[in-house]
Amino acid sequence: MSKETLTIRDNRTGQEMVLPIQQGTSGPPVVDITKLYKNFGLFTFDPGFRATASCESKITFIDGDQGILLYRGYPIDQLAEKSTFLEVCYLLMHGELPNQNQFDDYVKLVTEHTMLHEQILNFYRGYRRDAHPMAIMVGVVGALSAFYHDSLDVHDPRHREISAFRLIAKIPTIAAASYKYSIGQPFVYPRNDLSYSENFLHMLFSGPCQEYTVSPAMARAMDIIMILHADHEQNASTSTVRLAGSSLANPFAAISAGIGALWGPAHGGANEAVLNMLHQIGDEDNIGAFVKRAKDPNDPFRLMGFGHRVYKNYDPRAKVLQKAAYDVLEEVGRHDDPLLKIAQKLEKIALEDDYFVKRKLYPNVDFYSGIILSAMGLPTSMFTVIFAVSRTIGWISQWMEMISQEGQAIGRPRQLYTGTAQRDYIPLDKRA
Ligand code: SDX
Numbered sequence: 001m002s003k004e005t006l007t008i009r010d011n012r013t014g015q016e017m018v019l020p021i022q023q024g025t026s027g028p029p030v031v032d033i034t035k036l037y038k039n040f041g042l043f044t045f046d047p048g049f050r051a052t053a054s055c056e057s058k059i060t061f062i063d064g065d066q067g068i069l070l071y072r073g074y075p076i077d078q079l080a081e082k083s084t085f086l087e088v089c090y091l092l093m094h095g096e097l098p099n100q101n102q103f104d105d106y107v108k109l110v111t112e113h114t115m116l117h118e119q120i121l122n123f124y125r126g127y128r129r130d131a132h133p134m135a136i137m138v139g140v141v142g143a144l145s146a147f148y149h150d151s152l153d154v155h156d157p158r159h160r161e162i163s164a165f166r167l168i169a170k171i172p173t174i175a176a177a178s179y180k181y182s183i184g185q186p187f188v189y190p191r192n193d194l195s196y197s198e199n200f201l202h203m204l205f206s207g208p209c210q211e212y213t214v215s216p217a218m219a220r221a222m223d224i225i226m227i228l229h230a231d232h233e234q235n236a237s238t239s240t241v242r243l244a245g246s247s248l249a250n251p252f253a254a255i256s257a258g259i260g261a262l263w264g265p266a267h268g269g270a271n272e273a274v275l276n277m278l279h280q281i282g283d284e285d286n287i288g289a290f291v292k293r294a295k296d297p298n299d300p301f302r303l304m305g306f307g308h309r310v311y312k313n314y315d316p317r318a319k320v321l322q323k324a325a326y327d328v329l330e331e332v333g334r335h336d337d338p339l340l341k342i343a344q345k346l347e348k349i350a351l352e353d354d355y356f357v358k359r360k361l362y363p364n365v366d367f368y369s370g371i372i373l374s375a376m377g378l379p380t381s382m383f384t385v386i387f388a389v390s391r392t393i394g395w396i397s398q399w400m401e402m403i404s405q406e407g408q409a410i411g412r413p414r415q416l417y418t419g420t421a422q423r424d425y426i427p428l429d430k431r432a
Pocket of ligand 1: 232267270307366
């Protein structure tokens, strides 16, 4: 434990409080307030957790000012260029890059568990055809606990590992089925002879009437998208998974809660909102009016895909995605895609506008991802589903870390109560 401390003085009582400071491997040190309430009768107050470290973790590190993102110490741009999504899954889960035997075993285990119990497909038929695929994802993933009674003891490391593999393996199948159901096409079964990303595209786009050959360029683009979205420290959906899991709820219920949190347009739902915004702008000539609205404090409109709670510099993932967008649009012969041109012009204008510069608002991971997914042929309603497929490895890795941590306890924040003081009940006939 570090000997560094923070001394604060309560000027109501003159009491001094000495709080320990802890320094991690990188990033800001933390003030340990675990004894603040017990010893000094005080809570801390930090709505939105802008200055709160909710846990200790060894998985992902972000430096928002430098625009750095590391998975187990490896820079995201190196992983996007040199790794594969399943290798990144192994890295996030186990903390080290696998050797060949470890990787082969891991790929085999995931590949052989991609099928869904046939009865799970019945859940889909309970939804309206026009249900948002994220609504289906929340429901079906949560329902997995109704099928896998053999791996729900969260205190058993073997059960935790079985559940993790089931989720990693089956989440693309569940996602693809939600898409097929929404367009009225038959479900497509997974194929064990394809890679994870090839198989995902196969289940999304194959059909009974004609052969579908997965494009290697598209499979690589999907792999890169999933590497970039795999984990991101204690974002809203990961914090939701940790909090839900801290009650010892089963991992399927905890991941389902994370999917619900990711759905919001302020979080993972932003990629869908970016495409809707670009369509709404419609023409480069209209960009100025939308930027003006985004800057108007009385207008709730925000530039979707811009800004970030942590990154006060360019999101390193957005840089990789911008290049991937070119490659995919080139592959599909849409290098002059009007939406990409609007996005690039919007980015240029915003990055030169004092409002955005002063607030350090840069494109984030969601700004370009939708353009790529749209070029792949996916509807906007599937964009956050793809995000959820990728982030499942991050959620389950963070859940495994939380549940196995020494002294793990249920998360239970307190509050600043500003409601009415205690008062007695007034019978109805005595009320005004
Ligand atoms: C993701 O946390 C993660 O790690 C998330 C994520 C992950 O991988 O898990 O990175 C994925 O969720 C990326 C973010 C996707 N969301 C969007 O693109 C939605 C648009 N962005 C914003 O809604 C906003 O930037 C947030 C929600 C992302 C961050 O909000 P904060 O940190 O609470 O910032 P804020 O609302 O306090 O904004 C500070 C100022 C405000 O202006 P002032 O009050 O100072 O005048 O910046 C303004 C805001 O109005 N602002 C924007 C803006 N984002 C912030 N103004 C216009 N357009 C925007 N997009």
